[in-house]
Structure formats: C-alpha cells, structure tokens
Amino acid sequence: MHSYPYTITISSEKGGVGKTTLATNLAIYLKAMREDLPVTVVSFDNHFTIDKMFALTQSGTTDADVHALMMGAPAGEVVRTGQYGVSYIPSSPELSDTHERFKGPMTLTRMLAESGLSGIVIIDTRPDLNILTQNALYAADRVLIPVKDLPSLENCKNIFALFDQRGIDKKSLSLIPCLIDSRIKFEGIFKDQKTLLRAIAVNRGYRCLDTFISKSPKVESLNTNPDGKIYPILTYARGTEVHGQFMEITRDVLRSLDATTETRACLYHTWLLEKEAHKKESYLARLEGLAERCLICGALLTDKPEDRSFYFETSDRAARGFLHGDCVSDMLCSTLYGLKEDDHSFHAARKIIADKAGKAVSILAPRTTDSHSLLDYRQISMTGEQQFQKSVEMPGFEAGEFNGIQDRLYLLLNEALAGFEGKLRLGGWLAVYPVDPANPEAILHQEHYKSVQKLQRHVTESIMTT
Numbered sequence: 001m002h003s004y005p006y007t008i009t010i011s012s013e014k015g016g017v018g019k020t021t022l023a024t025n026l027a028i029y030l031k032a033m034r035e036d037l038p039v040t041v042v043s044f045d046n047h048f049t050i051d052k053m054f055a056l057t058q059s060g061t062t063d064a065d066v067h068a069l070m071m072g073a074p075a076g077e078v079v080r081t082g083q084y085g086v087s088y089i090p091s092s093p094e095l096s097d098t099h100e101r102f103k104g105p106m107t108l109t110r111m112l113a114e115s116g117l118s119g120i121v122i123i124d125t126r127p128d129l130n131i132l133t134q135n136a137l138y139a140a141d142r143v144l145i146p147v148k149d150l151p152s153l154e155n156c157k158n159i160f161a162l163f164d165q166r167g168i169d170k171k172s173l174s175l176i177p178c179l180i181d182s183r184i185k186f187e188g189i190f191k192d193q194k195t196l197l198r199a200i201a202v203n204r205g206y207r208c209l210d211t212f213i214s215k216s217p218k219v220e221s222l223n224t225n226p227d228g229k230i231y232p233i234l235t236y237a238r239g240t241e242v243h244g245q246f247m248e249i250t251r252d253v254l255r256s257l258d259a260t261t262e263t264r265a266c267l268y269h270t271w272l273l274e275k276e277a278h279k280k281e282s283y284l285a286r287l288e289g290l291a292e293r294c295l296i297c298g299a300l301l302t303d304k305p306e307d308r309s310f311y312f313e314t315s316d317r318a319a320r321g322f323l324h325g326d327c328v329s330d331m332l333c334s335t336l337y338g339l340k341e342d343d344h345s346f347h348a349a350r351k352i353i354a355d356k357a358g359k360a361v362s363i364l365a366p367r368t369t370d371s372h373s374l375l376d377y378r379q380i381s382m383t384g385e386q387q388f389q390k391s392v393e394m395p396g397f398e399a400g401e402f403n404g405i406q407d408r409l410y411l412l413l414n415e416a417l418a419g420f421e422g423k424l425r426l427g428g429w430l431a432v433y434p435v436d437p438a439n440p441e442a443i444l445h446q447e448h449y450k451s452v453q454k455l456q457r458h459v460t461e462s463i464m465t466t
Ligand SMILES: Nc1ncnc2c1ncn2[C@@H]1O[C@H](COP(=O)(O)OP(=O)(O)OP(=O)(O)O)[C@@H](O)[C@H]1O
Pocket: 014, 015, 016, 017, 018, 019, 020, 021, 022, 045, 125, 126, 127, 179, 213, 214, 215, 216, 217, 219, 220, 221, 223, 242
C-alpha cells in the first residue's frame, strides 16, 4: 500500500525565533517518544544545522540533497539515516534556482504524496514567505509558527492571509510562544510575555499552543561547541524547563497525528487520482460517440484504420468521427476547384490541397434557402486565425440532387448535419481537424481535446457571427 507522510512545517517570516531549534529537536523528541515512527527532517535554509545535528559521518557533500529532491530526485535517493534514529535530507547552499518548479502552490504536496515517505516529515523553512515556504505551508498537516515578540506576532498575519487568499482552512496553523524570558513580569492581567502574546494572538483569532518554549542559556549554548556540533535538548538540556516543554509539544503533535486518518498528502493524491480517472472516463465517453464510418465514402473505418487522417465534429457535437485522408482531399479538390478526378490537373491540385488541409482546420458551413445553397468554407489555424475563405455554390443541394463534382461534400453535409425530415439543422456547421493517422484518437485526450473545444467555441462566437 502507498504510504503518505504527516507533514509539519515550521514557519515564521521573522528570523531567529527558534524555527530550526524547534524543527530539529521536535524530530528527536518524536523519535524518542515513539520509536517506531519514521521521522524525516528537511530544511530549506542554508545554515546546515540539520546536517550538523544529524549526519552520522562527516562525509563530503554529495549531490543527493534537498536541491536534488526539489529538482525531482526520488525521496528514497536523498533521505539519509541520521543520529538519534532521525532521517534527514542534506541541506543545500542554494535553492532559489528550484523556485521555477514550484510556481504551483501544491507542487510540494504532490512531491510528498508521491515520495513514498511515511511517518512524519518536518520542514524547517527560511524566514520568508517565498514560493518554497508557501508550498511547505500548503503541504502541512500542521504549521507551527514560533513567535517571540510583538513584531513576530504582527508578521503572522501574512501567513494567515496566504491561507485566506487560497481559501485553505486555517485550522492547521498554530502559534507557539518561543524564547520566552520568564524573568520578565508585567503589572496587571498580562503578567508575563507568554500570557501577553497568547492574549493578543487569541484576540486576533489565531490558535495558540497551550505550551510555550522558555529562553534558556543552556539551550542557547548547545549551538556553540569547539567541535562544531549542535547538541540536542533531549540529551544535553534535560534539566531545563525547555525539556518538559518539548515533551508537551511532542505529545500534542502525536495526538494530532493519531487523530488524523488522511493526511494532506493522501487527500491531495486521492484527488489527483480521481481527476485522472475522470479524464480517462471523459476520454472513453468521447470515443463512444464516434461515427463508425467515414461519412464521405461510407466505408467502415475499421476496414482502413491507417487512413484516419481527419477528425470532424459538428457545431452541436451531434456528429463526430474520423474521415479518410484521401476522402477529405478528394472532396476539397472538387469542392474548392470544381475539378473532377479525370481532369489532368486533379492530381497536382489535390496534393497541394491535401497539404494545406493537413495544416489547418477546415470549417464547412452550408447556407441554404429553399432555392439556393452556398457553402461558406474557411481554413483557420488551431488558434482561430483565418487563413483562407471561399464561398462555393452548391447547385441542386437543397433539392437533394447530386452533380458529380460535389457529391462527396453533399454526402458529408447530409450525413453530419441532416436533422428532422432530412433538412439540415439550422445554422449547423462542421469543423474538420487534421490528426496523426498513427494515433488519431490522441485528439480526444483531455490535453488535446481542450483545444478542440476552445476552437469550436471560438468559431461559434466569433466566426459564424461575422
Ligand atoms: N529556547 C531557547 N533558549 C535560548 N536560545 C534559543 C532557544 N531556542 C533557540 N535559541 C537560540 O536562538 C537562536 C535562533 O534560533 P534558531 O536558529 O532556531 O532560529 P530560526 O528561527 O531558525 O532562525 P532563522 O530564521 O535564522 O533560520 C539560536 O542561536 C538558538 O541557539
């Protein structure tokens, strides 16, 4: 069965509020409190804190880092087993050249969904709201936003605004007071920093964790060692308040993990798969309604499948199907130039016409009254620019007579556009699209058929009204 990670993003536009300390230590506490839970940490900043904390050996830098992941490398190739049982993805000095790939807000969610990672993924972001951070915010089942003072609290509104803009539920977002100096006391009801920050946060409608993280000289010292390592709170600062606070935060995270049946990655992936299935269904439905015969020669298309070189569709979509390349070329040759097959110039003209028809969409719009019939013939590009237009007399058409030259045209129009009692459907027209005979059905795939639908609309709205 495919597995999906539960994603936690640590984010704040303010630098130095304790994001990385929270991300890395939370990973260690999670692992310590639930041994069998896979935990993976990744950072979008270039401080290499993650690497200093988790790397097992000081092996030289390799290409298998977060940059490679962002460029599409499979997660399995970049995730490493690290210290304390925590897996990590090595940091990269520079990620800005990957931004191009993350223009869509859900790109990272998709990546995580397809990564095969399980357990918990913790993303430590840079102190900004660039496109990578945004992707990490939207991918998260939980976003923890450390705030240490009023300016950092002020800044939170940008994260909330991003969620509002995209109409995403903000229940994943919660603030956590960090670097709280418990020596600072205030007069009145907001007796200290954390109470004040929490009161303001709640007043603005932000969720706030019950826990906070104290400022501790011991914790601060874990970053600075002669050996260039960074030590975890769990093993080196057990005696501090911060240790108990991390235990509480971890319990809180585990509770929400346990309460989650479908992670964001899973939901998004399911939605993607449904969309794919829907596309496939629409494609199959499009295949269903196709004419079995070439409407010009009347032969079954299964008899000569390799010559299905054109696809036609009427303005009301009532008739659709493939046409033989030869049939269309012959029809246009006689319709546009009045040539018969035994005329000496027929073959040369036919080649030129076939060539042109193979590069443009032909629009055939009959205009008939009781006594007179004309064909408005146009060639337009796939983007709707008109390249050629000709009005062609259709003698005898309204009376149902054939004249030897335009028989093929009359057959096609009658077969495709005839309605009640054999009369043409009023205002009807048909478009003939060149297709690749090796794979004519490709035009019915969603990504191509979109252009057909667009062009049909364009012809109805702009061309047939002029
Ligand atoms: N609880 C704490 N008590 C004391 N110092 C702390 C505590 N948490 C973090 N620090 C210190 O604060 C500084 C900033 O912490 P950290 O690097 O985690 O912040 P950050 O938000 O990730 O910063 P940046 O935005 O630059 O990535 C570090 O020197 C760290 O050691």
